[in-house]
């Protein structure tokens with residue numbers, strides 16, 4: 001590739017201006033959750049892969065956790081299996097679990113790994129079963145209405161929550177200059193598989209490896225109020241109120257909960273950002289105020 005002098009001087013200027021931002025994150029680990037909804041085109045996926053490789057090339061350590069909800073939904077539909085969600089979590093029976101493992105651990109994981117590697121990175125794909133990276137337990141879902149004397153337990157099948165993370169494995173990979181790409185499948189004490197919401201895995205991984213930042217890439221500009229205005233810098237109490245009045249629902253529920261837990265658990269900041277914007281990850285790093293919804297630890 002040869003550049004004209006003008007193009008080369010533009011590149012040089014941009015790179016030079018990026019230096020203070022790069023320095024701020026050099027040597028730090030960032031956990032990036034790549035949601036299935038932000039994988040809508042090949043162009044977006046390629047842009048994401050290039051951003052990740054560039055981060056690593058300048059000395060920032062990305063750890064990727066991916067979703068794939070829409071991709072799981074597509075295969076279930078082709079198999080005539082209905083998708084059902086409770087509080088943003090997929091109800092997962094044995095048959096659905098097989099599909100989840102195939103799509104997340106097979107198709108989506110290898111697709112992202114391959115793209116990162118094609119652009120010069122050294123990505124390594126893992127599910128929570130590899131070296132028991134994500135140990136899980138069954139998620140207890142309860143529901144209580146004012147007329148109930150005690151909460152009702154809802155069985156949503158093989159849906160898990162993170163019990164612990166094998167940080168030794170991740171530290172080893174990051175130190176070895178690999179880029180871990182994690183599919184959100186957990187393993188129980190008896191080797192059973194658990195389907196875990198990818199936001200929850202990303203939050204717990206970020207906490208466990210003491211990441212500087214947690215970025216949740218989704219298909220919306222951020223957490224919004226009822227008028228569609230992006231909200232940022234919210235306290236836990238404000239988030240609770242937005243959940244109670246129904247402003248936050250569905251897939252945004254696990255996202256916001258895990259972002260709050262991550263910052264309470266020591267991650268400096270969490271960001272909910274629009275993964276459909278080209279170079280969303282770099283934009284977040286290279287702007288002073290960031291983009292989307294910022295969550296920090298305040299009461």
Ligand SMILES: Nc1ncnc2c1ncn2[C@@H]1O[C@H](COP(=O)(O)OP(=O)(O)O)[C@@H](O)[C@H]1O
Nearest residue numbers: 035036037218219220223224247248249251252
């Ligand atoms: N207050 C809110 N602000 C923004 N999005 C919300 C809100 N409440 C619910 N949502 C929904 O949450 C979705 C994002 O969650 P989800 O579909 O699970 O994304 P992902 O696949 O990226 O994890 C948005 O597309 C939107 O439909």
Ligand SMILES: CC(=O)N[C@@H](CCC(=O)OP(=O)(O)O)C(=O)O
Nearest residue numbers: 035036067068069089090197198
């Ligand atoms: C329990 C549960 O809901 N698991 C998710 C796992 C994938 C995921 O979280 O994907 P997105 O980030 O693309 O939504 C699911 O089965 O869809």
